[in-house]
Amino acid sequence: MTVTLHVCITCRAGQTVPEGQPTPGSLLHRAIVQVGAPPGVNVVPVECLSACNQGCSVALSAPGRWSYVYGRLSEEHARDIVAGAATYAAAPDGLVPWRTRPEIFRKQSLARIPPIASLPEAAE
Amino acid sequence: MTVTLHVCITCRAGQTVPEGQPTPGSLLHRAIVQVGAPPGVNVVPVECLSACNQGCSVALSAPGRWSYVYGRLSEEHARDIVAGAATYAAAPDGLVPWRTRPEIFRKQSLARIPPIASLPEAAE
Numbered sequence: 214m215t216v217t218l219h220v221c222i223t224c225r226a227g228q229t230v231p232e233g234q235p236t237p238g239s240l241l242h243r244a245i246v247q248v249g250a251p252p253g254v255n256v257v258p259v260e261c262l263s264a265c266n267q268g269c270s271v272a273l274s275a276p277g278r279w280s281y282v283y284g285r286l287s288e289e290h291a292r293d294i295v296a297g298a299a300t301y302a303a304a305p306d307g308l309v310p311w312r313t314r315p316e317i318f319r320k321q322s323l324a325r326i327p328p329i330a331s332l333p334e335a336a337e
Numbered sequence: 338m339t340v341t342l343h344v345c346i347t348c349r350a351g352q353t354v355p356e357g358q359p360t361p362g363s364l365l366h367r368a369i370v371q372v373g374a375p376p377g378v379n380v381v382p383v384e385c386l387s388a389c390n391q392g393c394s395v396a397l398s399a400p401g402r403w404s405y406v407y408g409r410l411s412e413e414h415a416r417d418i419v420a421g422a423a424t425y426a427a428a429p430d431g432l433v434p435w436r437t438r439p440e441i442f443r444k445q446s447l448a449r450i451p452p453i454a455s456l457p458e459a460a461e
Contacts, residue, residue: 217454255454263405263449272450280404281387282448324406324448325387326396330341330379 216275216302217255218294220245221262224269226287237287241269244291251295253302264323273298278307282323293317340399340426341379342418344369345386348393350411361411365393368415375419377426388447397422401452402431408447417441 224238235243242258250256264270267284271294274280281301286294293315300309311319348362359367366382374380388394391408395418398404405425410418417439424433435443 217451219451257451257454259451261449263446270448272448274450274453276453280450280453282406282450284448322387324394324396324408325385326398326404326406326450327341327343327381327383329398329400329404329453 214275214278214302214307215253215255216273216278216298216307217257218245218250218298219257219259219262219272219274221260221264221270222258223260224262224265226268227266238269240288241271241286241291244288245271245294248291248295251299251302254295254298267323270323273301275302275307277328279328280326281318282325283318283321284323285321286317290317338399338402338426338431339377339379340397340402340422340431341381342369342374342422343381343383343386343396343398345384345388345394346382347384348386348389350392351390362393364412365395365410365415368412369395369418372415372419375423375426378419378422391447394447397425399426399431403452404450405442406447406449407442407445409445410441414441 220242222239222242226237262270264284269286270284272282297315297318344366346362346366350361386394388408393410394408396406421439421442
């Protein structure tokens with residue numbers, strides 16, 4: 214299954230970013246793209262994940278799976294983020310055993326959301 | 338559209354909960370149920386939204402919509418949570434104008450996640 218890794222590109226991570234300079238969020242996005250999206254992972258920039266007081270953030274999601282949001286991230290975490298996204302994509306149900314998650318995913322969770330129910334009227 | 342309001346019932350909100358006593362999360366869930374689910378809102382208890390250091394939390398989600406997670410909540414917010422969920426359910430696209438969101442939704446956002454893409458292979 215292809216999963217989506219959303220990267221907040223507007224995040225200023227609490228800093229004052231001079232006009233014309235890249236935000237920490239856009240730098241994180243660039244670093245992730247440079248590491249390269251692994252098979253089954255679609256990297257998508259997004260404007261604001263509403264986790265603004267938790268530094269730069271990313272979200273992992275896919276149809277029928279739990280979604281996860283991680284925060285307090287920076288460029289140096291790009292490789293671990295990509296590795297964690299690859300593991301999520303490869304897990305048949307998106308449930309990655311705790312021990313095989315990157316440390317940043319274990320310690321920097323902001324939230325998770327259960328799979329979104331497709332109720333009958335929503336499928337019409 | 339029917340939307341889902343997940344309520345974390347395992348949240349201890351940083352407190353030591355004596356054996357056999359209800360958790361703050363379960364009290365919040367009970368208070369929300371007592372207020373009553375408005376039309377189009379399905380209240381679902383969940384074990385852990387992984388926002389453990391942000392007090393009690395709830396998540397709003399629905400197919401094709403942005404999902405939202407709110408934290409630092411307690412029983413006293415039950416009525417506002419229900420009102421906010423009703424507004425989310427009633428908005429044609431789930432996008433509720435900022436001013437019409439309850440104050441707790443404006444100030445206590447933990448994260449939001451874009452609508453989950455249904456990519457071609459996921460629809461197979």
